[in-house]
Amino acid sequence: MIRINDISFSYPANKSTKQKIVLNNINFSIQNGEFVTVLGRSGCGKTTLVNILAGYLVPHTGGIFINDVEVKKPGRNRIIVNQENDLFNWMTVFENMKLVSNNEVEIKNKLELVSLDKHAQYFPNHLSGGMKKRLSLARALVVNPNFLILDEPFGSLDHYKKDSLHIELDELFLSTKKTVLLVTHDIDEALFLSDRIIVLGKNPTTIVSQFNIKFSHPRKANIKNSAKFNEYKNKIKISYK
Amino acid sequence: MKKIILIFLFFFAYHILYVLFSLANYFPSVFQLFEALLRNFSSQEIYLHMIASLSRILIGFLIASVVGISMGLVLAHYQRIKYLTFYIELLRPIPPIAWIPIAIIIFGLDNSSAYFIVFLGAFFPIFTNTYIGALSIPTIYKNIALSFQINEITYFFKILFFFALPHIFTGLKIGIGMAWMSVIAAELTGAQSGLGYYIQLNRLLLQTDNIIIGMMLIGIIGNLLQKLIDITEKMIVV
Numbered sequence: 197m198i199r200i201n202d203i204s205f206s207y208p209a210n211k212s213t214k215q216k217i218v219l220n221n222i223n224f225s226i227q228n229g230e231f232v233t234v235l236g237r238s239g240c241g242k243t244t245l246v247n248i249l250a251g252y253l254v255p256h257t258g259g260i261f262i263n264d265v266e267v268k269k270p271g272r273n274r275i276i277v278n279q280e281n282d283l284f285n286w287m288t289v290f291e292n293m294k295l296v297s298n299n300e301v302e303i304k305n306k307l308e309l310v311s312l313d314k315h316a317q318y319f320p321n322h323l324s325g326g327m328k329k330r331l332s333l334a335r336a337l338v339v340n341p342n343f344l345i346l347d348e349p350f351g352s353l354d355h356y357k358k359d360s361l362h363i364e365l366d367e368l369f370l371s372t373k374k375t376v377l378l379v380t381h382d383i384d385e386a387l388f389l390s391d392r393i394i395v396l397g398k399n400p401t402t403i404v405s406q407f408n409i410k411f412s413h414p415r416k417a418n419i420k421n422s423a424k425f426n427e428y429k430n431k432i433k434i435s436y437k
Numbered sequence: 438m439k440k441i442i443l444i445f446l447f448f449f450a451y452h453i454l455y456v457l458f459s460l461a462n463y464f465p466s467v468f469q470l471f472e473a474l475l476r477n478f479s480s481q482e483i484y485l486h487m488i489a490s491l492s493r494i495l496i497g498f499l500i501a502s503v504v505g506i507s508m509g510l511v512l513a514h515y516q517r518i519k520y521l522t523f524y525i526e527l528l529r530p531i532p533p534i535a536w537i538p539i540a541i542i543i544f545g546l547d548n549s550s551a552y553f554i555v556f557l558g559a560f561f562p563i564f565t566n567t568y569i570g571a572l573s574i575p576t577i578y579k580n581i582a583l584s585f586q587i588n589e590i591t592y593f594f595k596i597l598f599f600f601a602l603p604h605i606f607t608g609l610k611i612g613i614g615m616a617w618m619s620v621i622a623a624e625l626t627g628a629q630s631g632l633g634y635y636i637q638l639n640r641l642l643l644q645t646d647n648i649i650i651g652m653m654l655i656g657i658i659g660n661l662l663q664k665l666i667d668i669t670e671k672m673i674v675v
Contacts, residue, residue, distance in 0.1 A: 250580065250584060251583070251584075252580055252583070269583075270580070270583040270584045270586075271584065271586060272584065272585060272586055274584075275584055275585070276580070276584060278577060280575075280577055282577050282578070282581050284578070284595075284596065284599070285675060286599040286600075286602070286674075286675045287595075287599075295585070295587065295591070295595060296585040296587070319675055321675070339585065
């Protein structure tokens with residue numbers, strides 16, 4: 197279980213700006229194998245939260261606990277898949293994977309899992325946006341982390357590419373049973389993928405509501421047209437306000 | 438083909454100026470130049486001078502590359518020691534030619550002086566470009582290395598070095614030009630071989646045609662060295 201315990205964070209004042217409280221007493225936990233989404237508008241502090249979870253930033257209060265052990269530094273037990281391209285463009289697909297794992301069998305398995313096994317000798321620049329995201333996911337999965345953090349991973353992709361990746365991602369997590377935290381501002385994406393959605397408010401960022409999403413896995417594309425999906429969507433929009 | 442036309446145009450312009458300004462007392466004609474070129478290339482001497490200059494360049498430039506790239510990466514990565522760049526900033530404006538007397542005092546009149554001068558000429562552009570390139574590595578790559586617990590050696594050789602590589606090649610291209618200029622300057626003053634020495638010797642012998650042949654060779658070889666780095670860059674940088 198991952199426990200985010202009473203996290204607060206503020207950026208210090210400087211010559212041109214006052215001290216800015218970004219996160220205020222954020223508390224939630226994620227059960228093993230659960231897919232949780234943190235939903236919030238742009239600029240609400242989602243990326244700051246992600247950076248704290250990954251260990252790149254130190255919170256002013258509170259801490260992160262994985263199976264009741266506090267984690268303070270970045271590590272292979274929690275890996276981020278970023279919105280930006282985080283692949284090493286001078287290395288082939290296989291070399292990107294080999295950099296983080298020496299287990300070649302596992303590398304091949306993960307590349308097969310994301311359908312990139314035939315592209316092992318390609319450079320990232322020769323892959324499409326969706327393939328790059330799948331490679332980032334495969335690289336994250338190959339080290340077998342306890343916890344996977346997806347920071348708006350599909351933010352730079354078009355609508356159609358996103359839809360097909362959502363289905364692939366859902367299948368992927370059903371088969372790997374990983375614990376996942378997705379951070380996004382896209383309500384449809386959050387609803388399609390998550391077991392639970394945590395909505396963040398702004399100035400300073402606090403948790404304003406939580407929703408358990410009761411769609412069974414694997415999820416089909418047509419649930420986006422269902423009445424239940426729209427009902428959830430309206431509730432989330434109201435809590436946003 | 439374009440280059441052949443450009444070379445022909447150059448000699449044509451040279452000939453026009455030669456005739457218009459009646460330069461026969463000072464400069465050789467185009468025909469005398471070709472004659473000198475054939476004479477030089479049929480003797481062994483010019484090849485020995487070219488080899489002497491090139492070997493000095495090779496050694497001085499290789500040392501400058503290894504030291505410049507290593508220092509650039511290390512100082513950019515370890516921000517706690519970045520104040521050491523202060524010394525480099527102080528030394529950088531001193532032209533390599535100003536170091537020649539010091540080099541002769543320390544190393545004498547042998548090749549070591551020339552290696553040192555070539556090193557100084559090439560080091561600063563290689564260091565500066567590597568340093569700037571390595572400094573500009575995105576935080577996302579540093580974070581990936583932290584999360585996956587990639588060790589320092591792997592980070593340096595597989596991530597930081599390759600990320601900075603386009604900048605490093607810019608430094609190498611500027612560096613090889615500077616190194617070539619520096620070796621000629623060093624040979625003009627304190628050497629017994631090399632193209633710089635050959636020009637200086639022919640100045641004393643009043644052989645202007647040989648001086649121009651020496652200068653042309655410096656230009657051509659300098660250009661070929663740049664091309665060699667260009668080709669290497671295209672082969673390595675993805």
